[in-house]
Amino acid sequence: MNQEVDARGLSCPQPVILTLNKIKEVQEGEILVLVDTETARENVSRAAKSKGWTVADIQPADEHTRITLKK
């Protein structure tokens, strides 16, 4: 099942909090995180890596960036 975190429009540190909550919830698998600032992209990627997840894919779309996290 596809797990998604929509952090668009949210400012620091909400994207990281939401991502870490989701990571805690699913433990492993694949999570799609939507963010719309570069800072959020960096922070979410850094936080996920610190929890042993890998950033599998980063897709810039028109209005936001789609980050795929895997473990």
Place this chain on the structure above:
Amino acid sequence: MKNVLATRWGIVVSGGLIGIIAALLQLLGNPANMGICVACFIRDSTGALGMHRAAPVQYLRPEILGFVLGSFVAAYLFKEFKPRAGSAPLVRFMLGFFSMIGALIFLGCPWRALLRLAGGDWNALLGIAGLAVGIWIGTLFLKKGFNLGAARKTYPVVGWIFPLIMAGLLVLMLFNPQVAGQEKSGVLFYSLEGPGSMHAPLIISLAAGLIIGVLAQRSRFCTMGSVRDLILFKQTHLFTGLAAFTLAAFVMNLILKQFNPGFVGQPVAHTMHIWNFAGMVLAGLAFTLAGGCPGRQLFLSGEGDADAAVFVVGMVVGSAFAHNFGLASSAAGVTSGGITALAIGFAVCLLIGFTMREKVRL
């Protein structure tokens, strides 16, 4: 393109450079242990515009203008300018207002708290401890689902307004330059004594502000975020930038003979430990609920975040209140009005913290 300043070494280099620039600004004329103080400089700028009439703290600080404009330029150069607005602006205004009340009871924002420490003012330890406690309280709210809500993408002009105001103020300053011995030039007030009379040359202050604006926009340097991430996520990334900032300023102060350790007789400071501590608890809590230290709010304002700009406007109004109603401390210490305002500030921040909570989404 990879953002080198957002790496571990990037934030260390950025923090270190900002610390060096801060110490140099003191050498070149800024007040002692106040190479950069976002709260004090916004307060001085508010005074320069006559929005408060505390004569010793009136000077339109070019550093503040540079912070916003530097960030604005960097955001455009690196395609990160994102006009956005609509995340609880009035709440952010209130948080900006009371963060200023708290900071002016201590006499400094987190930047200056660290610069005071780097200059040997041990009273800063109380302020920094207070800041950490305030941030810790803020993280408890964050853990309970505190969220100011999402901003929305908006028209580019919305993101341009605050940088344009800064550019306008710069023009105002160029057309109303300081005249030696005069307290007013055209529409602008200039302090003849006190911290407001002490400043580096305009062009140097502006250049320093622009450089820091670019560095901080790229590296995401944030004093509050450094401590928050450490407490909330056990992440040291931003904190290493903060440590580099403090250490660089300390080493520079030693080299420039600006290091004077002690509690008593420190420049623009008082020794009332409880109020130094409590003022910064309030400021730390307000910064955490708003998601950034006052410097960070300026940099965000430059990259299109109109809500961060509203926080800054709250700081402007807060500083006007602080001096019009005698809430700000002085070298003599805290005022009774300041203590009342501090209590109101805590009540407001706690109300905001307890009531603006989403159920953590699952």
